[in-house]
Amino acid sequence: MKSLLFAFAFVTVLAVSLNGEPMRLKAPYAWARDRETMRMEGEGPYRLTHTGSLDWSFGGFGKVKVRPGDRCRLACRAEVNGDPALLKFNLSAILYDAAGNPLQWVFAPKMFNRPGECENIFIVPFGVAEIEPRLMGNGPMAVSVDQVNFEILGNLLEGREPVAGNNVLRGKGFELTVDQQHGGVTLLDTVTGRKWEPVASPLGVLVASVKLADGKMSVEFMQPSDCSRRVAVFAAEPDKPEFTVTVSGDGEMESSLDYPPAFATAPGDRLIVPMNEGMGFPVEEDHPGLGRLIAYGGHGICMAFFGVVADASGAGWMCILETPDDAAMNGFRDSKKMWTAGPSWDGQKRRFGYDRVARYVLLDKGGHVAMCKRYRDYAKQIGKLKTFTDKVKQRPVLDRLLGAVNIWTWEKDRLGLLGELREAGIDRILWSGDGSEAEVKAMSEMPQVLVGRYDIYQDIYYPEQQRKLGREGPGLNSEAYPHDVNWTGPTSNEWRRAWGVKAKDGSWTYCATMCDRQAVKYERIRVSEELKRKPYNTRFIDTTVASPWMECWNPAHPMTRSDSRHWKMELLRVLGDEFGLVVGSETGHDASVPYCDYYEGMLSVAPYRVPDSGRNIAKIWDEVPDKVAKYQVGERYRLPLWELVYHDCVCAHWYWGDYNNKLPKLWRKRDLFNALYGTVGMFMFNRGQWEQDKDEFVASYKIFSPIARATGYSEMTDHRLLTPDRSVQQTIFADGTEVTVNFGEKPFKLKDGGEIGALDYRVRKHEAR
Numbered sequence: 001m002k003s004l005l006f007a008f009a010f011v012t013v014l015a016v017s018l019n020g021e022p023m024r025l026k027a028p029y030a031w032a033r034d035r036e037t038m039r040m041e042g043e044g045p046y047r048l049t050h051t052g053s054l055d056w057s058f059g060g061f062g063k064v065k066v067r068p069g070d071r072c073r074l075a076c077r078a079e080v081n082g083d084p085a086l087l088k089f090n091l092s093a094i095l096y097d098a099a100g101n102p103l104q105w106v107f108a109p110k111m112f113n114r115p116g117e118c119e120n121i122f123i124v125p126f127g128v129a130e131i132e133p134r135l136m137g138n139g140p141m142a143v144s145v146d147q148v149n150f151e152i153l154g155n156l157l158e159g160r161e162p163v164a165g166n167n168v169l170r171g172k173g174f175e176l177t178v179d180q181q182h183g184g185v186t187l188l189d190t191v192t193g194r195k196w197e198p199v200a201s202p203l204g205v206l207v208a209s210v211k212l213a214d215g216k217m218s219v220e221f222m223q224p225s226d227c228s229r230r231v232a233v234f235a236a237e238p239d240k241p242e243f244t245v246t247v248s249g250d251g252e253m254e255s256s257l258d259y260p261p262a263f264a265t266a267p268g269d270r271l272i273v274p275m276n277e278g279m280g281f282p283v284e285e286d287h288p289g290l291g292r293l294i295a296y297g298g299h300g301i302c303m304a305f306f307g308v309v310a311d312a313s314g315a316g317w318m319c320i321l322e323t324p325d326d327a328a329m330n331g332f333r334d335s336k337k338m339w340t341a342g343p344s345w346d347g348q349k350r351r352f353g354y355d356r357v358a359r360y361v362l363l364d365k366g367g368h369v370a371m372c373k374r375y376r377d378y379a380k381q382i383g384k385l386k387t388f389t390d391k392v393k394q395r396p397v398l399d400r401l402l403g404a405v406n407i408w409t410w411e412k413d414r415l416g417l418l419g420e421l422r423e424a425g426i427d428r429i430l431w432s433g434d435g436s437e438a439e440v441k442a443m444s445e446m447p448q449v450l451v452g453r454y455d456i457y458q459d460i461y462y463p464e465q466q467r468k469l470g471r472e473g474p475g476l477n478s479e480a481y482p483h484d485v486n487w488t489g490p491t492s493n494e495w496r497r498a499w500g501v502k503a504k505d506g507s508w509t510y511c512a513t514m515c516d517r518q519a520v521k522y523e524r525i526r527v528s529e530e531l532k533r534k535p536y537n538t539r540f541i542d543t544t545v546a547s548p549w550m551e552c553w554n555p556a557h558p559m560t561r562s563d564s565r566h567w568k569m570e571l572l573r574v575l576g577d578e579f580g581l582v583v584g585s586e587t588g589h590d591a592s593v594p595y596c597d598y599y600e601g602m603l604s605v606a607p608y609r610v611p612d613s614g615r616n617i618a619k620i621w622d623e624v625p626d627k628v629a630k631y632q633v634g635e636r637y638r639l640p641l642w643e644l645v646y647h648d649c650v651c652a653h654w655y656w657g658d659y660n661n662k663l664p665k666l667w668r669k670r671d672l673f674n675a676l677y678g679t680v681g682m683f684m685f686n687r688g689q690w691e692q693d694k695d696e697f698v699a700s701y702k703i704f705s706p707i708a709r710a711t712g713y714s715e716m717t718d719h720r721l722l723t724p725d726r727s728v729q730q731t732i733f734a735d736g737t738e739v740t741v742n743f744g745e746k747p748f749k750l751k752d753g754g755e756i757g758a759l760d761y762r763v764r765k766h767e768a769r
Contacts, residue, residue, distance in 0.1 A: 022149035025060035045146035059134030069157030108225035171236030253347030262342030278641025289607025297548030298587030314367035372644035403709025452538030546587035604655035613657030674704035
């Protein structure tokens with residue numbers, strides 16, 4: 001039998017183009033999501049300019065009929081159109097099924113950022129009937145393109161002999177079958193009897209061979225998006241219902257590989273996603289903000305797992321990404337409009353790089369709690385689980401963090417305001433808003449008070465930007481410019497943009513990004529000098545674990561994403577190990593658990609915050625946006641996944657643009673989530689707001705602080721849903737604390753005879769477990 005990967009003449013095949021000639025643009029168009037920011041001029045070459053921050057596209061081929069296995073070529077010539085740094089786009093295609101439904105909006109994207117001939121060759125996957133070739137990208141762009149053409153070079157499946165061989169792998173409690181055409185996986189759970197089929201109309205891969213030997217199944221296949229050879233090895237664990245999939249390969253990798261494919265779901269299933277604190281999405285509903293979520297940054301999945309469980313039984317499966325640095329959870333709705341998800345692998349500096357590993361775990365009960373407990377065991381095994389009990393031995397001051405409300409205010413009389421808070425009964429405090437030398441010294445000596453300041457090393461304000469902003473002198477981190485700037489490609493024009501700021505003329509200007517590998521040297525200097533004057537005991541480093549691990553192509557300090565993760569963690573480690581500080585960072589990610597003590601933003605699920613929450617942080621919202629009410633404080637969707645794994649390791653806080661008093665109508669509900677999760681709240685106010693709402697601030701603090709203090713050193717062992725509508729929930733902690741919350745509009749009677757009023761809670765203490 002010929003091997004698919006080598007029998008197909010995808011190098012020597014003669015070009016079989018439509019009508020004998022490559023297709024040209026029929027009706028050129030330029031589109032952008034923020035429409036007024038896109039401009040197209042000329043009729044070949046086409047001068048394209050995009051000034052917005054969202055996605056854009058350029059095309060005009062229309063839909064092209066194709067067959068699975070077609071080898072396609074999309075090409076153009078690109079030239080500079082103004083700023084050379086803005087020459088950046090990808091060649092890709094939209095995929096459609098036979099009914100005209102879009103299967104994938106961006107298939108086989110190949111990035112280009114230099115002038116010259118540009119070419120992308122890809123294979124049409126199974127389940128695809130039409131494609132729409134196009135150029136596209138995100139953010140500002142300026143490029144001139146000409147000779148845009150598309151052709152089909154032949155079909156790799158014609159004359160192919162069927163793949164034969166044993167394609168069934170059996171393990172403890174399961175039976176796994178690999179489709180010998182498109183590589184889809186069928187998983188039979190022999191304990192529950194449920195069969196997990198691959199999604200309908202799978203895009204899949206092109207399988208060359210399937211071999212079974214020594215309890216492992218090896219699947220050789222071609223990745224359609226870039227015509228590359230890959231091998232997946234499925235291996236069953238001998239004594240538990242688990243198996244691993246190891247994908248290997250070499251060569252270039254411009255687009256992601258989604259393998260193994262996702263399993264189909266059904267109404268009544270719930271997709272479990274560690275997006276920030278945690279969410280559970282009913283698969284039959286539409287959910288904005290859900291999609292492909294990276295595993296290598298805080299704005300994705302914050303722990304390296306996901307899965308699906310049936311609400312009725314708690315049975316299902318989970319996938320642990322054991323190589324998460326270049327991985328993602330690819331969430332999507334299939335052709336039946338059901339949400340599902342599977343692992344997705346990104347290239348390492350545009351190459352395959354190293355073996356990728358995913359572990360699948362079958363669950364016969366327990367739902368999201370069982371998932372989290374399995375992941376906690378895994379985290380302990382690989383050294384991520386470092387508890388407060390261990391951390392406080394090295395830094396006793398860390399004990400002050402447990403139960404301390406996080407307070408942001410920029411009032412001048414800090415000591416006077418702090419005195420009023422303590423006199424009112426708010427006595428455990430993390431004061432994040434800095435102060436004078438005398439104020440910081442006084443606060444640091446107060447029992448039960450932490451005092452810190454905001455800091456950041458990612459953003460570099462460079463001289464040209466300072467002039468645009470009308471500022472004199474050097475900007476923040478300007479000493480790192482230009483030598484320590486991160487590059488997204490091999491030339492200095494490809495420097496990575498960071499935080500955007502409006503210039504005096506109304507235009508946007510973007511900070512440069514400091515390379516993570518270089519940041520620690522600046523941190524050591526800055527922190528050591530400041531501590532000589534101000535005896536902080538805490539420091540908050542913005543963006544470090546919120547931003548993704550970032551590759552750097554600067555030859556002076558190159559990095560893979562794995563390198564970036566290492567240096568980001570080093571930035572946090574230095575603060576705790578070398579300076580003895582309590583360490584905070586933004587959003588949160590479990591790679592940083594051994595080095596970080598609290599996260600601002602872990603409780604605030606990123607897609608469901610109020611608009612501009614990161615810029616207009618002090619604004620109080622009187623009206624509640626629908627997505628905030630439904631998801632951010634929606635007990636039907638929220639799950640304490642982070643607490644079930646890491647409650648006794650890191651404190652989860654709300655985001656500084658999404659704090660307890662941000663939306664007064666939701667204040668009580670946020671307090672109840674804090675109580676249920678054993679976490680503390682965050683307040684942001686000026687003196688006027690403090691004086692006006694003093695009673696509310698004190699009452700809020702008295703709800704969450706005692707519980708967070710009591711459970712701070714304890715694992716959350718269970719989370720229970722006491723009503724079908726999820727309005728009454730209960731958490732159990734290892735110290736015996738039991739918290740029951742009624743989010744509903746009516747009183748709820750407990751089995752022990754007690755009653756919890758609407759929007760109320762009860763705390764009980766049992767014997768420690």
